[in-house]
Amino acid sequence: MSERTNPITPAGFAALRAEYEQLFAVERPKVVEIVSWAAGNGDRSENGDYIYGRQRLREIDRKLGKLSRQMKLAKVLDPAKQDDRSRVFFGATVKIADENDNERRVTIVGDDEADASASLIGWNSPLARALRGAGIGDLRTVQLPAGPKEWEIVAISYPD
Incomplete structure (x- = not known):
């Protein structure tokens, strides 16, 4: 391994x-x-x-x-030092919306600190992998056990 x-x-x-x-x-x-x-x-x-x-x-x-x-x-990796804040990278807090306009806010963190109840998703989770590199307005499809689900990136922010 x-x-x-x-x-x-x-x-x-x-x-x-x-x-x-x-x-x-x-x-x-x-x-x-x-x-x-x-x-x-x-x-x-x-x-x-x-x-x-x-x-x-x-x-x-x-x-x-x-x-x-x-x-x-x-x-x-300190998310506050991220140069390109227009795209989703490690440490980004991302506001996403599905096709029914249900919004959700998630923060991409390390796998060891992921906590779904606090909206902290691991870097290697399916949603985080789908969001990586996306910009505002991009559509990303995530493969879930219930089937594919499409999300639109509404906002991206990083800590100061």
């Missing part, structure tokens, strides 16, 4: 870093302390604190590994 860089906003990278630091510097030491205490209590086969603590440590270590890989592959 080839590794590829993953674009991410400065805020998204800061959130990854903060989560990593929280797990590594706060959560993990607490669990290690509990496991050490529980291990000193004798029989480990029936020691719930020990068993749960070891399980939690594995979960934390897996999450730390995942966050580490994400940060290693991340390429921080």
Whole structure:
């Protein structure tokens, strides 16, 4: 499997870093302390604190590994520094309308910071791929599970 860089906003990278630091510097030491205490209590086969603590440590270590890989592959791109603001690129907030004039506003962010409930769509999502490079007034078709849907780009903005 080839590794590829993953674009991410400065805020998204800061959130990854903060989560990593929280797990590594706060959560993990607490669990290690509990496991050490529980291990000193004798029989480990029936020691719930020990068993749960070891399980939690594995979960934390897996999450730390995942966050580490994400940060290693991340390429921080600041949308505020985008030169061509007339087209849709990474970090753009795009207002789109469908054929029924239902409007929707989405912001294109890194895949690791996507949150559909907050209208943050990942760079590699079908909608983001369809919108890339589009200008105001362009029509783009997105292949959805229910079938193709056409969107018109109404407005494009970038953070200052």
